[in-house]
Amino acid sequence: MPKLFTKASTLFIILILLALLVFIFLAQKEDNLLKAEVLTADNSDVMNSGISSIGFQHLEVKLIEGKFKNQKFSASNNLTGRPSVDNFFESGDTILVSLNIQSGKVVNVIAVDKYRQNWELLLFLIFIVLLLIYAKEIGLQAIFSFLTSLLIIWKVLVAGLLANTNPILLALLVLILLAAFILFSIAGLTKKGLAAFIGTITGLFISVTIAMLFGSKMSLFGMTAPYAETLIFSGNLELNMQEIFYVAIIIGASGAAMDIAMDVAASMTEIHNKRPELKFVELMQSGFTVGRDVIGTMTTTLLLAYSGSYLPLLMLFVSKQTAISRILNYKVIAAEILRTITGSIGLVLTAPLTALIAAFLLTKEQRLIKNKQK
Structure with a gap:
């Protein structure tokens, strides 16, 4: 099937999204x-x-x-x-x-x-230029996905959370929408895109289940995030900060889940195109192999990303020679452990699930032909 967006249509949509961002920025600008x-x-x-x-x-x-x-x-x-x-x-x-x-x-x-806006804009322009130089048309589609994600998170997710909409339900709906936008804009309405999409969503549902189960057992109620107290004391006493904390966990895991799902689906599609005679089990095993290699670095990437946010705190623990039991039971550290391991479990399960789904979709025609011959 063809890709969801042509180069011309993607460029047109990007211009519209940029115009929307500028309009939103101007509309929210304080006159004083x-x-x-x-x-x-x-x-x-x-x-x-x-x-x-x-x-x-x-x-x-x-x-x-x-x-x-x-x-x-x-x-x-x-x-x-x-x-x-x-x-x-x-x-x-x-x-x-x-x-x-x-x-x-x-x-x-x-x-x-x-x-600081001028430097932020320059940094964003450097990112866009490098992305277009290297990725060309895919880079253009990635910019479209980036801008779409920004608008959806800003105008739908954040606004919905402030309106006290059910955080978990809202986040899942938004992430399903984002995954569809991002994956199908890159891969098109293809079996590769569908496999990555289903694998991502399955991994996210598993992640949110684990986050809610262990977050409750560990008595983490969502006040460990930066500015959480400021948000509550600014007149938002009705917000469910525990569920918003779970939302933050699955949002953080969603990007890595989409990444690994696309890696596995794209690799398996390439293998299938080169070796279309491979059967379901053989193709699935190839997907498992790719997934294992990606997981080997991705889980460490999550650890480095999250620990980097709290590097001064880790340095403080070391300088004070804090006991390991005190560190592990400290609320902020426990929250980051939950965030890191939940995301990692989501990744570990997303990879094989995507491989299974991709192998099923890619070999479907082969099975149909085989059944007709019987």
């Missing part, structure tokens, strides 16, 4: 949040202690956009002693400021953050 250049920074009311600073920076800034463009204002920057959220500004910095406007006049200006 503008870019400004720091002209001077007065640190006389700042107390420094190591890498932390407490107090107020008094800034003189010049707006570089909006109706007050090129006008100069005094701004304040509150330093709380938390380097993870504080910004220490210097002359020449481009920052975001929040304007308090009353009766058409600016009465107060507060420094919010450094302006």
Whole structure:
């Protein structure tokens, strides 16, 4: 069967998705949040202690956009002693400021953050260029999948979770939709794409079952994620953070599951195209071999990805010579262990399931012909 999208149609859809992203960005932009250049920074009311600073920076800034463009204002920057959220500004910095406007006049200006969007955009453009140079048409389809996933997660999953929709059900529906978009846009409406899709979804259902079972047994209620407490105390007391925690686990595992499912399905399709006479069992065994090799590195990849997020905490444990039993029972570490092993179990099962499904689909015509000959 032909691919789901031609090169021209994919490019057209990508342009539409980019336009939607720009529209959403502009629609959510705060009118009083503008870019400004720091002209001077007065640190006389700042107390420094190591890498932390407490107090107020008094800034003189010049707006570089909006109706007050090129006008100069005094701004304040509150330093709380938390380097993870504080910004220490210097002359020449481009920052975001929040304007308090009353009766058409600016009465107060507060420094919010450094302006980083230009570097983020440059990084994204480098990624797109390299992807298109290497992967060409497949790279174009990958960009389409990337943008589609971003829009669905942002406008459907996150919005639905905030609306207190059943987190597990919503996440599964969204991930099924995402898997269909991603896998079929890359592989087309083919047996390869169908095998990867079914294998991915089966692995995700297994992962969420394991996450819910062991998360309950380990008394993990979802408050270990960054900003979980901030979300709750911002007026979202009704949210089920435990199930949202499970959702985060299966979302993290879904990408790796799609990857390994596509690896196995694509390899088996290539083998079948070169050796169409291979029977179901022989082709399935080849898929198992490919899956074992991929799993060997993929599980370690998950471990490295998750442990990298908590590297400073691991360093703290080592520096304090913390006992292993204390580390393993620490809530944050237990949550990451659950996340890592759940994802790994999903991978271990996704690979053989995909191999089984792909072998069944690819040899279906061969079996039908054989049955007619009997």
